[in-house]
Amino acid sequence: MTAAAHAYAAIVGARFRMLLQYRAAALAGFATNLFWGFIRVMIFDAFYRSSAAPQPMSREDVMGYIWLGQAMFALLPWNTDPDVRGMIRTGTVAYELVRPLDLYALWFSRGLAARLAPTLLRAVPMLVIAWLFLGLQLPPSLASGAAWVAATAGALLLSSALATLLTLSLLWTLSGEGVTRIVPPLVYMLSGMVIPLPLYPDWAQPLLDFLPFRGLVDTPFRLYLGHIPPEHVGAVLAHQLVWTAALVLLGRRLLARATRRLVVQGG
Amino acid sequence: MPQIVVENLTKTFRVAERDPGIGGALRGLVRRRHRAVAALGGVSFCLEPGELVGYIGPNGAGKSTTVKVLAGILVPDGGRCEVLGRVPWKERIAHVAQIGVVFGQRTQLWWDLPVVESFDLLRDIYRVPKADYARSRNELIALLALEPLLDVPVRQLSLGQRMRCDLAAALLHAPRLLFLDEPTIGLDAVSKLAVRDFIRTLNRERGVTVILTTHDMDDIEALCTRVIVIAGGKIASDGTLEALRARVTRERWLLVDLEDADATVTDPDAEVIRRDGHRIVLAFDPDRVATAVLIARLAARHAVRDLFVQNPPIEEIIARLYGGEEPARP
Incomplete structure (x- = not known):
């Protein structure tokens, strides 16, 4: 088992090194994130200035939420794996099946690497800049900070x-084109990447609580801000992990069905 | 005990079809038509350890499908298949750890990484023990002359260099069985020879069983002791190259270079099948006329500059076998 884990770790590592080669892409992504961050800050600033009614989240918390969102943007599941996409188009995917590895675990590892590498690459400078110049506060307590780290792993x-x-x-x-057009807006809306979820109407909250997307953005960020007290970290992690387990099971069943009817493109 | 047993293997693909043009595209949106394409229609053969078998056939005959079933990638619809005592698609992970695969048109190396990093990754994926890995890696580097390529990113390799690296990549875990799907496709003459030499060494010296699919008949003539021909999803022939030749034709070719390019050449026992300036190609049946007699007759009538006898090229033979009839002569 440890030997198997070693193999997947090696693949994550390779993916990592590969993504680190693309410095220009990292820089461009960083600049884009910064730009959108300012736009979102201005929009919510206008919203808070024009509204006298008490809001479920303070203006400072929303600003923190936005800059955390800009820092962690690359963590979101917004795309099919570009390598696998290429392999399926050309038929090279056949090589994935001649490896003595579990195909689901292999593709999960690829997906993990594809989120981890760019997130680290962008989050660190973005957080530093946000702390120094953009008014992002550190977590209110060590417990909140630790809860955020755990929930980010989840x-x-x-x-x-x-x-x-x-x-x-x-x-x-x-091709996956349809999927990558439909899914990202849904993920952005339902995770809190566009509008912080506490600002959604009350009737939507039970649905948002149930769906998995809250665990991507909203709950980790509110743990950071102290908006969710750190002692609730257990419930947040449970929500994330139960959904992860369900999605893994679903993925495995789909893959088992797919491999039986596999056609390799191009002979 | 045979390493590979294939019995009555069948596989059918469903292919979506539509009429050409915009009308056909629109109809296809509403109602999909599917056509069943039989890629394998009952294929059977056995392979003993240490064989080097050429598996040939026209495009779409089922070569690659067979290889993919044997490699555990595709699940067949029916029939029996055992490789090294396992059913490939049922115990895929244990099975693929014992085999090496090269698809000539695709690379298994990581496009953006230097070659040596791809090798290290494969070591981790196949869990090759450190000492074994060092030995087999160094051997492969020496045999395939890879030393200068190790630090080059794969995307910058030429096709010939990439193929040598791909061959090494397929063998780092010392598989007992190697599937090569068109390993010489698109290679220049020098690279082809290097690849052939390597395959021969591997088979003779290490006893690795090799299944080779190819369209290059020189590969077959240079390497294979046994040739399996598949056409239309069925085995059309299985045996030595000589037996294959004998089955299709006993014909020999006599190539003659004449001093006089305009000479009229006729002979009762031979047929002129090609004329190219001074060169004339005659086809004859050695049972009907002895080669020496034919040569003597020609030399008596014409000023012969040079001549030699050869078997018809293997392409010719295969074409006849695929077609089941006499193909147009060149």
Whole structure:
């Protein structure tokens, strides 16, 4: 088992090194995130200035929520795996099946690496800049900070499980273009990346609580801000991990069905 | 005990079809038509350890499908298949740890990483013990002359260099069985020879069983002791190259270079099948006329500059076998 884990770790590492090669992409992504961050800050600033009614979240918390969102943007499951997409188009996917590895675990590892590497690359400078110049506060307590780190790890697993499902859809659609147009807006809206979830109407809250997307953005960020007290970290992690387990099971069943009817493109 | 047993293997693909043009595309949106394409229609053969078998056939005959079933990638619809005592698709992970696969048109190396990092990754994936890995890696580097390529990212390799690296990548875990799907496709003459030499060494010296699919008949002539021909999803022939030749034709070719390019050449026992300036190609049946007699007759009538006898090229033979009839002569 440890030997198997070693193999997957090696693949994550390779993916990591590969993504680190693309410095220009990292820089461009960082600049884009910063730009959108300012736009979102201005929108919510206008909203808080024009509204006298008490809001479920303070203006400072929303600003923190936005900058955390800009820092952690690459963590979201917004795309099918570009490598797998290429392999399915060209038929190179055949090589994935001649490896003595579990294909689901292999693609999950790829998805994990594809989220982890760019997130680290962008989050660290973005957080530093936000702390120094953009008014992002440190977590109110060590406990809140630790809860945020734990929930971010949970979000990474949840996101990888969702991303692996997107990748698996390629086995039916081949191009994945439809999926990558429909899914990202849904994920952004329902996770809190566009509007912080506490600002949604009360009737929507039970649904948002139930769906997995809250665990990607909203709950980790509110743990950081202290908006969710750190002693609730257990419930947050449970929500993330139960969904992760369900999505992994679903993904495995889909993959088992797909491999039986596999056609390798291009002979 | 045979390493590979294939009995009555069948596989059918469903292919979506539509009429050409915009009308066909619109109809296809509403109602999909599917056509069943039989890729394998009852294929059977056995392979003993240490064989080097050429598996040939026209495009779409089922070569690659067979290889993919044997490699555990595709699940067949029916029939029996055992490789090294396992059913490939049922115990895929244990099975693929024992085999090596090269698809000539695709690379298994990580496009953006230097070659040596791909090798290290494969070591981790196949869990090759450190000492074994060092030995087999160094051997492969020496045999395939890979030393200068190790630090080059794969995307910058030429096709010939990439194929040598791909061969090494398929063998780092010392598999007992190697599947090569068109390993010489698109390679220049020098690279082809290097790949062939390597395959021969591997088979003779290490006893690795090799199944080779190819369209290059020189590969077959240079390497294979046994040739399986598949056409239309069925085995059309299985045996030595000589037996294959004998089955299709006993014909020999006599190539003659004449001093006089305009000479009229006729002979009762031979047929002129090609004329190219001074060169004339005659086909004859050695049972009807002895080669020496034919040569003597020609030399008596014409000024012969040079001549030699050869078997018809293997392409010719295969074409006849695929077609089941006499193909147009060149």
